[in-house]
Amino acid sequence: xxxxxxxxxxxxxxxxxxxxxxxxxxxxxxxxxxxxxxxxxxxxxxxxxxxxxxxxxxxxxxxxxxxxxxxxxxxxxxxxxxxxxxxxxxxxxxxxxxxxxxxxxxxxxxxxx
Amino acid sequence: xxxxxxxxxxxxxxxxxxxxxxxxxxxxxxxxxxxxxxxxxxxxxxxxxxxxxxxxxxxxxxxxxxxxxxxxxxxxxxxxxxxxxxxxxxxxxxxxxxxxxxxxxxxxxxx
Numbered sequence: 459x460x461x462x463x464x465x466x467x468x469x470x471x472x473x474x475x476x477x478x479x480x481x482x483x484x485x486x487x488x489x490x491x492x493x494x495x496x497x498x499x500x501x502x503x504x505x506x507x508x509x510x511x512x513x514x515x516x517x518x519x520x521x522x523x524x525x526x527x528x529x530x531x532x533x534x535x536x537x538x539x540x541x542x543x544x545x546x547x548x549x550x551x552x553x554x555x556x557x558x559x560x561x562x563x564x565x566x567x568x569x570x571x
Numbered sequence: 572x573x574x575x576x577x578x579x580x581x582x583x584x585x586x587x588x589x590x591x592x593x594x595x596x597x598x599x600x601x602x603x604x605x606x607x608x609x610x611x612x613x614x615x616x617x618x619x620x621x622x623x624x625x626x627x628x629x630x631x632x633x634x635x636x637x638x639x640x641x642x643x644x645x646x647x648x649x650x651x652x653x654x655x656x657x658x659x660x661x662x663x664x665x666x667x668x669x670x671x672x673x674x675x676x677x678x679x680x681x682x
Contacts (some may be wrong), residue, residue, distance in 0.1 A: 462613075489668050491669075495673075498579060498674055499674060500575075500577075500659060500672040500674040500675050501614075501659065501672040502672075503669060506653075506669060508668070516669075548613055548614070552668050552669060555632050558602060558663055558668050558670075559616045559619070560614075560616070560668070560670060561603075561615035562614040562615070563613050564612060564613045565611075565613050566610070
């Protein structure tokens with residue numbers, strides 16, 4: 459099993475450009491998440507999808523959109539990138555269970571100039 | 572709202588014990604977690620504790636939970652240079668499977 463995979467690993471954008479971050483999991487998990495990680499701020503939830511066909515806003519959704527394409531894939535789109543969106547983005551998934559472990563992808567390092 | 576707080580940095584000598592502390596606000600949390608992030612990588616679950624437990628031990632790791640003070644700690648015995656990483660405390664919020672993370676504590680282990 460590959461676990462949670464993310465593409466690309468690195469990306470540099472100019473202000474105003476758009477892009478989509480891809481995430482896929484092969485663990486048959488129901489729920490998937492997008493976080494951003496900024497120094498001194500921990501991980502903040504952008505959007506999540508509790509199950510296929512549903513998405514909900516997290517703590518910092520402004521400037522982002524998501525698509526839960528199927529059970530495996532959950533993408534994050536920046537329609538018009540801003541320097542404030544420079545961050546490391548992590549996708550995670552979990553199967554609802556007893557202790558609720560979330561499995562994380564390796565991250566996408568995004569710089570917006 | 573829910574909030575999780577950690578100190579940002581901790582430096583120890585190899586072979587010493589490390590203690591990383593965390594405070595949280597949601598008294599209804601059912602599970603609390605410690606995740607480890609090595610440089611350039613994603614987060615991996617290190618250990619977790621159920622809210623009806625006071626202590627959990629797993630090899631070199633000891634987790635202590637004080638529900639009255641809403642305080643969680645992670646003790647790493649005989650700290651090694653390979654333990655250098657960022658450690659995140661997280662609580663399971665009251666809405667489904669969402670986790671609330673602290674800021675992360677960067678542990679530096681000096682030889």
